[in-house]
Amino acid sequence: MAAPTPDEQPARPALRILDASATPEEVAAVVAVLSALGGGDAAPRPRRPEWSSPARGVRRPLSHGPGAWRASALP
Numbered sequence: 001m002a003a004p005t006p007d008e009q010p011a012r013p014a015l016r017i018l019d020a021s022a023t024p025e026e027v028a029a030v031v032a033v034l035s036a037l038g039g040g041d042a043a044p045r046p047r048r049p050e051w052s053s054p055a056r057g058v059r060r061p062l063s064h065g066p067g068a069w070r071a072s073a074l075p
Contacts, residue, residue, distance in 0.1 A: 015034070
């Protein structure tokens with residue numbers, strides 16, 4: 001018989017109750033707190049590249065007056 005692959009192995013329980021006298025309400029409270037904390041298997045969202053940022057489409061106002069054409073080429 002071949003060894004089971006990682007996908008076929010039974011999953012370990014995420015929570016084990018060690019106190020046999022725990023009531024269902026206490027177990028439910030612990031589960032609610034742990035589920036609210038999150039920290040699960042969700043992968044973090046990939047960072048958005050800066051070159052596609054909407055802020056890059058906004059330009060500074062153009063200056064008017066004498067010498068404005070020179071200033072338009074300066075950053």
